[in-house]
Amino acid sequence: MAASSVALLDRENVLGYVLMTPALLLLIIFIAYPFVLGVWYSLSDVQIFGLGKFIGLxxxxxxxxxxxxxxxxxxxxxxxxxxxxxxxxxGLGMALVMNQAFPFKNIVRAGVLLPYIVPTALSTLAFLLAFNPTLSPLPWVFGPLHIPYPPAGFLGDPASAMGAVIFVNVWRGTPFFAISLLAGLQTIPQDLYEAAAIDGAHAANRFVHVTLPLLTPVLTIVLLFSIIQTFADFQIVQVLTRGGPADSTHLFATLAYQTGMQGGRLGQGAAVSLFMLPFLGLLVIAQLWYTRRNASER
Incomplete structure (x- = not known):
């Protein structure tokens, strides 16, 4: 019996299915099941303390x-x-700089990653304090420079709240672009730059005709991941503004949380969450089409 089991596992196709089973179960439990349940919720009037019934669209x-x-x-x-x-x-500018030779280059590269590796909620709390109109040092800095500071603070004014949360997202997400694009830059052979320089190409021409085309595959993937992550962002806005003031910073995730979890309308909250799915799906399809087209051209 044991010998037959070992012989069965020696077959590559059987062993492959055995090794894939745990990952497949995790995908079903944590992705497929919640997604199907969310679709059902979005088509029903289910609430936290009720099963709900089917109500269509x-x-x-x-x-x-x-x-x-x-x-x-x-x-x-x-x-x-x-x-x-x-x-x-x-991120592209930082990657180009870090790709050059300069003292303490490795330390600088490690330091660039700090905003990205610090937990999002923790780093955002620091910005919440910095944007506080009472405790923030920003009014003292802006005053001598004659830069207007909103009386309610950047997060309390609908005209500036969106800019503030975008600033925090950029601060946190730029290292991902920088390190990923730096990895792409280091795969480009230096011989191509030397040949272009011999042909008389200036730095700008070398960037346009050598760096950018060879960096495009990495750039496409980084953009795809970043857009999906930013489009579905929750933590930054939830910690800073909770969608306010006057709904000026609400995103899909924060509105879904407020509607479904805080308001108890799970069906409506699920509909908000699923509404962004077509946009993200089109983005992924466009990226796959672009990647396959480039692969076929090569």
Missing amino acids: TNYTNLLNSPVFVQTVKNSFVYTGFATVFKLGL
């Missing part, structure tokens, strides 16, 4: 007629768009 139509949800959709695209652009620009 009523939750989704109610969202489309909700001014708060419409504002949340706008906020999510503004938040993701501006944060991604700034993280890309700053």
Whole structure:
């Protein structure tokens, strides 16, 4: 019996399925089941203390007629768009600098990662204190520079709250771009730069015609992960503003949490969460199409 079991495991296809089973079970328990349950919740009027009944697309139509949800959709695209652009620009610049030879280069690279490895909630609490109009040192800094400071603080003013949370997201997410793009830069052969320099190409030309094309595959993947993570962000906004003031910083995740968990309307909250799925799905499809097209061209 034992010999037959060993012989069975010696077959590559059987052993592969055996090794995949634990991971598959984890995916079913922690991803597939919650997703299916969320879809059912979004199609029902279930609440925290009730099973609920099937109501079709009523939750989704109610969202489309909700001014708060419409504002949340706008906020999510503004938040993701501006944060991604700034993280890309700053991260690429930092990667190009760190790719050069300079003293204490390894220490600088390790220091760049600090904002990313510190727990999000903990680092965001520090910014919450920095943005506090009473305890923050910012008014003392802005005063002599004649820079206007909102009386209610950056987080208490709807005109500046979104900019403040974007700033925190950029501060935290830029190291991910920097280190990932630095890894991509180090895979580019130096011979290509030397050949381009011999041909008379300046630094800008070498960046456009050598660095950027070879960095594009890494850049595409980093952008995809960053956009998905930013679009579904929860911790930064929840700690800083909880979606306020006047719903000016609500994102899909914070609105879903407020509606489903705090408000008890699980069905409506699930509908909010699933509403962002088509946007993320289209993004992934576009990225896969772009990657396959580049692979076929090569």
